Amino acid sequence: MLTRITALSIALLWAASNYGLFAQESEDTGPFDAAVAAAQKRVVKIYGATIGRTPGYATGIIISPDGQILTANGVYLGEGSVRVTMPDGSQQPGEVVRRSQSLQTALLKVSVPTPDYFALPEQPAAKKGDWVLAISNAFKVAEGSEPLSVNIGVLSLRVRLDARRGYNDFPYEDDVFLIDAITSNPGAAGGAVVNSQGDLVGLIGKVIEGKTTGTRLNYAVPADLLAKFLRNEEAAPLVAATPTGQKGELGIRLFALGGRKSPAYIDRVVSGSPAAEAGLKTDDLVVAINGEVVRDSGDYRRLADGVIAGEEVTVEVKRKNDLLSVRLKPTLIKTSIPSLNLP
Template identity: 30%
Template sequence: MAGAAPFRAQEKDDELLDAYSRAVVSVVDKVSPAVVNVYVSKKIQRPMMYGPDEVQGGGSGFIFTPDGFILTNSHVIHDATKIEVTLYDGRHFPARVIGDDPDTDLAVIKVDAHDLAFAELGDSEALRVGQLVIAIGNPFGFNCTVTSGVVSALGRSLRTGSGRLIDDVIQTDAALNPGNSGGPLVNSRGEIIGVNSAVVLPAQGICFAIPSSIARFVAAALMHDGKIRRSWIGISGQNVALRPEIVKGKHLPVEQGVLVVSLERRSPAERAGLVPGDVIVGMDEHPVKSIDDLHKLLTEEFINKKAKLTVLRRLDKLSMDIVPVEKLGQ
């Protein structure tokens, strides 16, 4: 009888591992047919004696509508002179750019093809730290490579190689490599909750994905207009929880807000009087509980239009007038 308990413990461990394996296999079977390989050609400027030249590169993407719209990273297709997509079943198609948004490192391209598998965007706002996630992509050209891990952190900020700051990204330890860019990060239900974007080198297990809440908003705008005009106030921020006594005492409609980490010089935020440490909780009667909320509000309708920010500064609740300007350089 003494050996029965260790045996039952081992049996339970085996059952847990089998359940984990079944979850990953189920997700891969569901999502992999929608994952594509994106090949691009780009012009580069050689020294004068050699003249312009062309280089090849690529990444990943996934079909998210049955008529061939594909989400990928902006840095994968930006300035491409030619784009070709290889589907899961081996078919090849030329692709055209529908829209490109470097500010979120997202782009939409399209292929004209039939009988396409597609994947559904899930709800990244429901993610919890520690939750199982699966990444599918084409690192180094190895088609439909699968890695798994957990959500390591939420609400991160990531500065890209070009200097752009992307806020509210998902950090995961699911292994990513060059070529994974643009591929899906998927939850255990087979819903895409992020677009894989970057890996910190030489660190191991520190990888980032753009959340599906941002991807859904950006993709819809790119499909409708081909570009995104945004208003801009000039802050870098992060999501923070508010103390319950402040929420109750100030009659706030939100339990968290956007902490101002830094401001651009001569920006609308600086002119309005914002300072690092302020927490934005509202804009023009709209509650602001996250950076995602602020991004959604800073649309072209607010360009050069006076708006009112509700801000917490230490224990004071302030109201500030601000005039957003158009975000340039996209």
């Protein structure tokens, strides 16, 4: 189910801009001022890698006094030098501790004390119909100590996420809060969703956009699921963090005959490689990588050159009359494994 901008959303945005909900200085005191002020001290800006048109920035929430930060998983965390801009404007290097594939979140660590932080509740801090506030660095509106954007909406319902990203299953596999607020924008992922008292409701999720309609889903990862992730109590296994953002190796070798315009048939699979572990075989025809269509060997080379070691990749292949989709994690390129040598 994908949401669209409704008349209610527009009215809420108008009310927010006219009643100081975007953290602008005002002498008036609004009903959410205390919640907004508390959240601003507990939300950070995150900067990292950029690949193609994917933004290299996001948002994060502080969840402990010793510098633990939760954010949405993404390519911006694939680079070795992740920068975290703290609420006071200071910049700190961020270390990726671990990731959750099922929740599409990541745990970071900075080496400075963080006395202001969100407590992760064991039970949801809001219910259907409650007002919620979304605080994030959408569109990178803040670079230093400037206040983050604040959006207001209503928590619609809690539901199991069953969406698709491109032509492949979106890897999120758990409940989400659907919210009537416009949060699905570049940079907003990893931001905080709080109730009117400033208690954490959830974490703004990654952008999910319908391939055919162009509409986006506004949702948050519930805070009680974040608490389970922090305690290592997820049902799904955790994906280990990668030490660098270097180019990854899939272990696929194509037939070189015909040059770049030849079909992307697999000639061989490197023994012990991610492709071998995923069960790919000689004569499989690669038709898509991460939802992008592979029309020929040139398309494959372009897409394969962009994969990052440790960042999960979805590869679709045609095997006789069957269409198969596999997920694999590229490894670091080793000199003992030759690179593709297409004309």
